[in-house]
Structures are given as C-alpha cells and as structure tokens.
Amino acid sequence: MDRHTHHKDLIAPVRAAMYDFDLGALRAALHAVCAPDVVFRLAFPFEDTVGVDAYVDKVYAPLATAWPDLERRDWIVMGGPTPEWADWVGCGGSYVATFRAPWLDIPPTGHLAHMRFHEFYRFEEDKITEMQALWDLPEVMMQADAWPMVPALGREWHVPGPATCDGLVPGPHDAAEGAASCQHIVDMLEHMKRHPSQGGPEVMEMERFWHPRMTWYGPAGIGTGRGIEGFRNWHQIPFLNGMPDRGQYVDDIVYHFFGDGPYAAVTGWPDMYQSISHSGWLGIAPTGKKIEMRSLDFWRMENGLIRENWVLVDMLQMYDQIGVDVLARMREFNKARLGFDPETGRAL
Numbered sequence: 001m002d003r004h005t006h007h008k009d010l011i012a013p014v015r016a017a018m019y020d021f022d023l024g025a026l027r028a029a030l031h032a033v034c035a036p037d038v039v040f041r042l043a044f045p046f047e048d049t050v051g052v053d054a055y056v057d058k059v060y061a062p063l064a065t066a067w068p069d070l071e072r073r074d075w076i077v078m079g080g081p082t083p084e085w086a087d088w089v090g091c092g093g094s095y096v097a098t099f100r101a102p103w104l105d106i107p108p109t110g111h112l113a114h115m116r117f118h119e120f121y122r123f124e125e126d127k128i129t130e131m132q133a134l135w136d137l138p139e140v141m142m143q144a145d146a147w148p149m150v151p152a153l154g155r156e157w158h159v160p161g162p163a164t165c166d167g168l169v170p171g172p173h174d175a176a177e178g179a180a181s182c183q184h185i186v187d188m189l190e191h192m193k194r195h196p197s198q199g200g201p202e203v204m205e206m207e208r209f210w211h212p213r214m215t216w217y218g219p220a221g222i223g224t225g226r227g228i229e230g231f232r233n234w235h236q237i238p239f240l241n242g243m244p245d246r247g248q249y250v251d252d253i254v255y256h257f258f259g260d261g262p263y264a265a266v267t268g269w270p271d272m273y274q275s276i277s278h279s280g281w282l283g284i285a286p287t288g289k290k291i292e293m294r295s296l297d298f299w300r301m302e303n304g305l306i307r308e309n310w311v312l313v314d315m316l317q318m319y320d321q322i323g324v325d326v327l328a329r330m331r332e333f334n335k336a337r338l339g340f341d342p343e344t345g346r347a348l
Contacts, residue, residue, distance in 0.1 A: 004079040004260065005171025007089050007123045011077075015091070018072035023064055027056050035127040041269050043134045043294070044317035045104070045327065062104075067097030067113065075161025076298055076310070078169045078260035080178045087123045088258050090265040092116075092298050092310055093161070095135075099144070104137065104327060107144050107337045114158050115140050116220075118296040118312045120256075120267040132267045134296050134312040139220035141330060146337075147221075148329040149319070150283040154223020154234035162300050162308060169260045178259030181301050184209065185264045186257060188306065193247030196240055201232070211305040219313045221282070242281030249273035249290075262301040270294045276322065284322065291321045 001009075010033050017025035030052040040055045041048050049055045064070050076092035099113040119133040141147040142156060161167050188209035195204045206228050216231040217224050225231040240246060256267045270292035278286050294314040299306050319326050 002171060002173045003087065004081070004089075004173040006126075007079050007087060007121075008077055008169075008171070010123070010126060011089055011091070011121060011128075015072060015074055015077075018070070018095075021064060021070040021072070023056065023061060026060060027052065030056065033126075033128055035124070035129045038128055039130050041130065041132045043137065043314045044320055063095075066099065066101045066103035066108065067095070068100055070095060070097040074168065076167035076169075076263065078167070078258075078263045078265060078298075080173065080175075080182075080258035080260045082256045082258050084256075086256065088256060088265070088267065089121045089123065090258070090267070090298065091119045091121075092167070094158070099140075103140075105331050105334070106137075106141055107146055107334055109144050111143075113140060113143050116159055116312065118298065118310070120265070120296060122256075132269050132294075132296065134219075134294060134314055136220050136312060138315050138326075142220055146330050146334050148333045149221065149324075149326060152218075152221055152223035152234075153238065154218055154225050154230070156220060156223050159217045159224065159310065164300070164302075166261075167263065167300075169263060174261055177261050178264075180259070181262055181264040181299070182257050182259035184301060184304075184306070185259075185266070185299050193250075196244055197248070209306055211302060211307040214306055215308050217308070217310045219311060219315055221315045222313070238281045242276055242278050242284065242286075243274040244278065246272070246274045264299045264301070266295075266297050268294075287322050289322055291318060293318055 013029040014033060017029045034052050037050060038052065039048060039050055042059065046059055049058055072093065072095055074091050074093035079089040081087055095115045095117060097113060099109045099111060101108050116136040116139060117133060119131060121128045122130040138147055191204050195201055210228055213227065215224065215226055216235065218235055222235055225234040252273050253271050254268055255271055258265055272293040272295055273290060275290045276284055276287045294317060296312050298310040300308040316326050
C-alpha cells in the first residue's frame with residue numbers, strides 16, 4: 001500500500017469515533033495516531049493547542065455537551081505530498097447535531113445544526129505532528145439568528161459535498177493525476193494574482209481554468225457564488241476593492257499544495273496577507289492595516305477545469321485583527337435570549 005492511502009487508513013478510526021460520537025473513543029484514536037507533541041491549530045477563538053488531551057478537553061468536550069448527538073460527516077478525504085515532500089491528509093465535511101445548549105455563547109436552537117469543517121493533518125513517520133483546521137463558526141451563529149455582522153452577498157446554505165460523490169478518494173494514490181490537479185490550481189492562482197495590479201479581469205484568463213458551471217463555496221459571511229459571474233460579484237470584486245494589494249506578500253507565507261486524483265488542496269497558517277486600505281468588503285471601513293488570513297481550500301477538477309471549490313476563511317480572526325470582537329458583539333445582541341452574568345458578560 002502506498003503511504004498516502006496508508007495515511008488515510010490511519011486517520012479512519014478518528015473519523016469513525018466522531019460518527020457515532022464517543023469522547024473516550026476519540027481520545028484513544030487520537031493518541032494512537034498522533035505524536036506526543038502534536039500541535040492542533042484551530043480557528044479563533046480556540047487557536048493553538050499542544051497535545052491530544054488538552055485538545056479534546058478544550059474543543060470537543062464543550063461541543064459534545066452543547067450538541068449531545070454530535071455526528072461527523074466527511075465528504076472529502078484526500079491525501080498526498082507537497083512539492084517539499086511533506087505528507088498531508090485533508091478532510092472536509094460537516095459536524096451535525098441537535099443544538100441543545102449554549103456553545104461559545106451561541107444560543108441553542110433545539111433543532112438540527114450543521115458546521116462545515118476543513119481539517120488538514122500532516123504526517124511524519126505514520127504520526128500526525130500538526131493539524132490545521134477551520135470550523136465555520138459564523139455558519140452556526142446564522143442558524144441561531146445570532147450573527148452580529150453584515151449579511152453575506154453570496155448565498156448562505158448548507159454547503160454540499162462533491163456533486164460526483166467521489167470525495168472519499170480511494171487508493172492507490174495516483175501521483176501523476178494528483179500532481180496535474182495541483183499544477184492546474186497553482187497556475188490558476190498565479191493568473192488570479194495578476195489582477196488588478198497587471199490589468200483588468202481578462203488577465204486572469206478565468207475561462208482557461210474554471211468550468212462554466214463552477215460553484216465557489218465560500219465561508220459563511222461571504223457565501224456561495226455560482227459561475228464566474230457569481231464568484232466575481234459576490235466575492236472577488238468586493239474583496240479586491242477593499243484589499244487591492246492581494247497577492248503582493250507571497251514571500252511572507254508558506255503554502256502546502258497537494259493533490260489526490262481529481263482533487264487538490266492547499267493549507268497554510270496563514271496563507272494570505274493584505275491590507276484593508278479601501279472600502280467595499282464586508283462593509284468594513286478602511287483601516288490601512290495589513291492583516292493575515294487563514295484560508296483552507298479544496299478544489300475538484302472535471303474535464304480539465306475546476307468545477308467546484310470549497311473555501312473556508314477564519315472570519316472571526318480577521319475581525320479580531322481590526323479590533324472587532326464578534327463573539328462579544330454577539331453576546332450583546334443576545335442578552336434578551338440568554339441569561340447573562342452582568343459581572344462577566346457570559347451566558348449563565
């Protein structure tokens with residue numbers, strides 16, 4: 001068995017422990033596959049945690065209390081080497097459960113809730129040494145009618161898995177196809193960065209890279225766009241209007257690209273730097289501040305073009321860098337729905 005298929009097999013018990021969610025089984029499965037000093041890098045407000053027990057106690061135990069019938073559903077599991085010969089496995093899917101109790105002070109709904117995840121695991125000598133993961137917390141706030149920021153321009157919905165239902169990529173690993181999928185994405189991104197500094201939208205040559213029926217699944221707060229027009233109207237144009245220096249700080253970041261069959265992925269912590277120097281994005285006033293952004297992406301190729309692209313961005317961390325505490329703002333909006341301690345401002 002090739003090592004990338006082997007790595008996907010090694011992570012299967014972790015995924016299984018979270019299907020019929022069992023905190024003890026999850027802890028044991030993670031200990032079995034993780035290095036003792038494994039680093040878990042999560043979205044704001046969790047941030048970095050070292051070691052399995054600290055991670056489970058800090059992140060999953062509170063979630064499992066609030067979502068007692070928690071269930072993990074993966075619709076992408078892929079793996080491969082980066083050009084630097086680091087080995088990664090990428091998982092994308094949704095956590096679903098009945099939202100029974102407050103979580104991060106998000107009010108419970110009593111109904112089924114869903115939260116998209118993109119989780120990337122780096123393997124060394126058959127052990128996970130690092131995880132980089134984003135959970136779509138704004139998506140949960142929206143389902144609870146508790147999102148305190150601006151409405152999204154794109155479509156907000158329960159983002160689906162691949163249209164072809166083949167995201168659980170089987171072995172053996174096809175190195176040639178995976179590398180070709182990856183190269184297509186790298187070339188596309190190089191062309192993307194030409195606009196606006198080198199010309200209008202035509203310099204991106206988007207029709208060369210994207211399928212005419214492409215779907216761009218953005219994070220909650222930005223939303224989904226259909227086709228090149230939807231992608232540009234609901235994401236790219238506002239994004240570049242607000243941060244026209246996008247793509248000018250590539251020497252400050254490290255990308256990790258890898259491919260598996262028709263799928264490609266990129267992870268980095270962070271993988272973007274740019275400045276909010278103009279208005280136009282998410283209603284944010286120009287701050288002139290250079291910010292980092294964490295974005296974890298999957299792409300699916302079809303007939304030589306990108307048909308689907310799943311994107312998660314750490315929206316709460318972005319707001320935190322410009323001095324906006326989204327969780328505190330959410331608590332202010334929801335004092336009438338949940339009891340709050342007047343001394344701490346926390347949910348009772």
